Amino acid sequence: MKTVYILFLVFFITPFVNIQAQGLLSEKTEFTRQDTLRGSITPEREWWDLTYYHLDIKVDPENKFISGKNTIQYKVLDQDSVMQIDLQPPMELLKAVQNGKELKIKQDGNAHFISLPDNQNVDEVNELIVHYQGHPREAVKAPWDGGISWKKDKNGNHFIASSCQGLGASVWWPCKDHMYDEVDSMKISVNVPSKLTNVSNGRLRRVDQIGDTKTYTWIVKNPINNYGVNINIGDYVNFSEVYDGMAGNLDLDYYVLSYNLEKAKEQFKQVPMMMEAFEHWFGQYPFYKDSFKLVEVPYLGMEHQSSVTYGNEYQNGYLGNDLSGTGWGLKFDFIIVHEAGHEWFANNITNKDVADMWIHEGFTAYSENLYLDYHFGKQASAEYVIGTRKNIQNDRPLIGYYDVNKEGSSDMYYKGANMLHTLRQLIEDDEKWRKILRKMNVTFYHQTVSSKQIEDFLSQETGIDLTEFFNQYLRTTKVPTLEYTINKKTLKYRWINIVEGFDMPIQVIINDEDMWLFPKADWQTMNLESKQSTIKIDPDFYIYSQKI
Numbered sequence: 225m226k227t228v229y230i231l232f233l234v235f236f237i238t239p240f241v242n243i244q245a246q247g248l249l250s251e252k253t254e255f256t257r258q259d260t261l262r263g264s265i266t267p268e269r270e271w272w273d274l275t276y277y278h279l280d281i282k283v284d285p286e287n288k289f290i291s292g293k294n295t296i297q298y299k300v301l302d303q304d305s306v307m308q309i310d311l312q313p314p315m316e317l318l319k320a321v322q323n324g325k326e327l328k329i330k331q332d333g334n335a336h337f338i339s340l341p342d343n344q345n346v347d348e349v350n351e352l353i354v355h356y357q358g359h360p361r362e363a364v365k366a367p368w369d370g371g372i373s374w375k376k377d378k379n380g381n382h383f384i385a386s387s388c389q390g391l392g393a394s395v396w397w398p399c400k401d402h403m404y405d406e407v408d409s410m411k412i413s414v415n416v417p418s419k420l421t422n423v424s425n426g427r428l429r430r431v432d433q434i435g436d437t438k439t440y441t442w443i444v445k446n447p448i449n450n451y452g453v454n455i456n457i458g459d460y461v462n463f464s465e466v467y468d469g470m471a472g473n474l475d476l477d478y479y480v481l482s483y484n485l486e487k488a489k490e491q492f493k494q495v496p497m498m499m500e501a502f503e504h505w506f507g508q509y510p511f512y513k514d515s516f517k518l519v520e521v522p523y524l525g526m527e528h529q530s531s532v533t534y535g536n537e538y539q540n541g542y543l544g545n546d547l548s549g550t551g552w553g554l555k556f557d558f559i560i561v562h563e564a565g566h567e568w569f570a571n572n573i574t575n576k577d578v579a580d581m582w583i584h585e586g587f588t589a590y591s592e593n594l595y596l597d598y599h600f601g602k603q604a605s606a607e608y609v610i611g612t613r614k615n616i617q618n619d620r621p622l623i624g625y626y627d628v629n630k631e632g633s634s635d636m637y638y639k640g641a642n643m644l645h646t647l648r649q650l651i652e653d654d655e656k657w658r659k660i661l662r663k664m665n666v667t668f669y670h671q672t673v674s675s676k677q678i679e680d681f682l683s684q685e686t687g688i689d690l691t692e693f694f695n696q697y698l699r700t701t702k703v704p705t706l707e708y709t710i711n712k713k714t715l716k717y718r719w720i721n722i723v724e725g726f727d728m729p730i731q732v733i734i735n736d737e738d739m740w741l742f743p744k745a746d747w748q749t750m751n752l753e754s755k756q757s758t759i760k761i762d763p764d765f766y767i768y769s770q771k772i
Contacts, residue, residue: 255630263577264627268304271300273299288360298349299347311397315358322353367389370388370395371386371395377459379483384458393450403574410443410453411443426442426530428440448571452571463489467495498595502564504598510670514530518532527564529571550607562592565587573668579631585640606645612641618702619633620635622636648764664682692726705720705721705767705769708772710757734752
């Protein structure tokens with residue numbers, strides 16, 4: 225979950241807009257070799273497929289230091305001898321070992337090219353161990369800038385968490401840091417001082433006492449994206465419940481600071497409500513094997529897979545504020561609903577390239593009003609998503625630059641949500657729309673995808689050619705504008721500010737009668753019954769209109 229600053233009620237909204245821009249590249253259109261190494265499927269990445277990680281580290285809170293190793297298992301897809309592993313300075317890659325041999329490493333910025341002397345035979349599964357250490361980048365204002373948050377709770381205990389969307393997981397651990405290749409499964413072992421607890425993704429396998437420290441080992445059985453991997457370290461207490469879900473019993477585990485236990489027990493009653501709404505709209509929660517956890521952290525929150533982080537101060541809205549201005553935003557805890565929505569869109573369905581991050585954020589921002597739809601009705605849902613339009617800047621297209629780790633505009637949130645709300649109107653069948661959203665999560669289950677795949681899927685399932693619709697809303701900053709004039713008993717209307725071929729129909733009310741108009745780029749004409757006719761545009765469509 226992330227954004228850049230939007231000039232909108234700055235006195236209390238500014239923090240919100242920022243949470244959606246955490247760790248992003250600065251606004252630029254000229255890119256470097258490092259951008260390409262970070263954002264593209266390089267030859268040194270392409271020839272091997274991730275199968276398993278074992279991240280085994282020691283976290284030293286007093287010195288803000290991390291050390292350890294990552295065991296990387298991979299399947300050989302094509303013969304090659306150089307592998308790219310990413311780790312961002314000031315972290316240091318100390319050595320790489322395969323089959324007992326220490327290997328040659330050539331560093332190019334964040335990329336480390338490791339020469340493999342042994343034959344890499346197609347279809348073999350091989351193993352590489354990389355050792356590393358260092359003082360990872362500290363997040364000054366997580367999660368917006370990314371890194372490790374080294375904080376203390378009000379009792380003076382260390383309170384530590386990672387957040388690295390956009391910036392990349394390689395800010396704190398060595399990995400194949402590109403979205404297209406998710407590791408199939410993972411073990412995470414984290415050694416911390418005895419009085420602290422580490423919570424990571426998946427299920428807790430074991431806790432080992434080692435002197436005055438403890439190692440917490442977590443097992444992730446489902447594919448996971450790199451930025452979804454997390455560490456959360458603090459004076460935690462745990463409580464849990466079992467949710468009777470679509471795929472059977474789902475463990476819901478909560479880790480909160482000891483002095484927030486009672487507040488958490490009350491606020492987190494919304495988690496089963498969230499799960500019920502989202503399983504209704506999107507299908508079964510995608511990670512039953514790994515459970516669902518909500519973990520308190522010293523920043524606002526993030527969608528770490530099966531280990532969703534929470535810092536919304538145990539109140540509804542966004543830090544107590546309604547981002548839609550309608551009142552409906554205070555009916556739910558924004559962080560619980562939004563970040564958990566990412567379990568379906570970001571963690572289950574993951575973009576291959578961050579240029580297509582709208583897939584994550586557009587659908588997840590849209591999930592907020594679907595939560596309202598389920599619990600409070602369709603009108604509440606519509607009012608909320610329409611209310612969020614005031615956040616839209618139309619500064620840049622929603623799709624960013626490919627192969628350089630550059631996503632599009634922060635409008636991917638609420639322009640994305642309003643685009644999808646508009647599409648719902650075009651379908652004219654809410655049950656069909658729900659089935660499409662559920663089928664999408666089955667079709668692309670645990671997959672990385674491109675925008676084109678999602679666009680083609682929606683065109684096929686809706687039965688509507690959405691090519692120009694997506695070109696308009698995703699690839700331009702133009703908002704389609706219905707221009708019209710009424711002269712005596714004649715209505716003339718057309719689309720302006722559109723891409724070539726855009727001909728989206730629109731619902732209107734003319735003299736209290738609901739009807740569809742079918743505007744095109746050239747003038748269309750309709751005969752009216754009265755000289756005093758009035759026209760009202762359905763606000764569920766994200767368009768502008770102007771009478772001339």
